[in-house]
Amino acid sequence: MRDLAIGVVVGLIVGVLIGYAFNMTQSSPEVCEANVPANFSENLDKAVEKLNSMIHATHPDVNIKVTKTKSYGEFYLLDLEFYDKNGTLATESVFMPANGSMILFNNPRCVLTLEEPKPEIVNVSADDDPYFGPENAKVVIVEFSDYTCPYCAKFANEVEPKIRENYGDKVKFVFRDFPVHGEIAYKAAEAADCAGEQGKYWEYHRTLYENQREWISNTSMFYTYAEQLGLNVSAFKACLDSDKYKGEVSKDQQDGIKYGVTGTPTFFINGKKYVGYMPYDQFAKLIDEELGK
Numbered sequence: 001m002r003d004l005a006i007g008v009v010v011g012l013i014v015g016v017l018i019g020y021a022f023n024m025t026q027s028s029p030e031v032c033e034a035n036v037p038a039n040f041s042e043n044l045d046k047a048v049e050k051l052n053s054m055i056h057a058t059h060p061d062v063n064i065k066v067t068k069t070k071s072y073g074e075f076y077l078l079d080l081e082f083y084d085k086n087g088t089l090a091t092e093s094v095f096m097p098a099n100g101s102m103i104l105f106n107n108p109r110c111v112l113t114l115e116e117p118k119p120e121i122v123n124v125s126a127d128d129d130p131y132f133g134p135e136n137a138k139v140v141i142v143e144f145s146d147y148t149c150p151y152c153a154k155f156a157n158e159v160e161p162k163i164r165e166n167y168g169d170k171v172k173f174v175f176r177d178f179p180v181h182g183e184i185a186y187k188a189a190e191a192a193d194c195a196g197e198q199g200k201y202w203e204y205h206r207t208l209y210e211n212q213r214e215w216i217s218n219t220s221m222f223y224t225y226a227e228q229l230g231l232n233v234s235a236f237k238a239c240l241d242s243d244k245y246k247g248e249v250s251k252d253q254q255d256g257i258k259y260g261v262t263g264t265p266t267f268f269i270n271g272k273k274y275v276g277y278m279p280y281d282q283f284a285k286l287i288d289e290e291l292g293k
Contacts, residue, residue, distance in 0.1 A: 043100030057276030137172035147188035156209035194239035
């Protein structure tokens with residue numbers, strides 16, 4: 001079990017590094033220039049927050065904390081602990097300049113830059129897809145998602161309701177389909193659109209994500225959910241069996257590809273692209289920034 005846990009963390013570290021484009025180096029940390037600022041603790045907190053956000057994009061249940069720091073001139077040696085709800089998974093020692101701009105890993109020898117580049121603004125269309133919130137909201141969020149994606153379900157079940165509750169009068173949230181897991185993902189998206197014909201899109205949307213494991217192995221549940229939500233099941237079945245919305249779902253996917261979407265979930269917040277699951281606090285921070293708070 002311990003070997004498995006260590007393997008998970010090693011894969012996690014490598015995955016994050018690859019995902020965030022690290023630069024290999026054979027130089028020692030001393031070649032980097034960094035002035036020691038007075039606000040080291042604040043910089044350390046920001047660095048840990050950034051590392052956690054990177055990790056959460058692919059492993060939302062894993063967290064990082066610093067258990068020890070030691071000064072080496074302009075650099076600090078940090079002892080990192082990777083943990084989840086069951087306890088410690090592994091530890092890693094890294095160097096960080098006092099300004100918190102990067103993390104230097106020893107094995108493999110690489111530099112992970114923590115400074116965020118300004119995201120490119122993409123002119124993303126809401127098309128005629130379902131949304132909640134004001135039509136002319138100051139903040140527009142467009143999500144490209146797949147009903148079979150586990151992290152999409154985690155977002156829909158845990159984060160989306162809080163956005164609706166706390167920002168429903170300030171944010172326009174648009175849902176667009178990006179089915180990457182084959183025919184069943186297409187069919188689920190079409191089923192939600194068919195429910196939308198009868199005014200129950202968001203209710204069906206929530207039902208699909210809340211019961212993801214159930215219908216993936218039994219697609220007859222599409223019709224059961226329609227009945228549970230009080231839809232005209234005959235009309236719903238005729239809609240779904242006819243592939244009426246397959247072209248609409250495909251158009252969403254093609255638009256997503258045009259906007260640079262490669263996986264789910266992907267979000268565009270006022271045109272700024274963010275990839276992967278984000279916890280509510282991180283999402284709220286991004287929304288507040290766009291609202292000028």
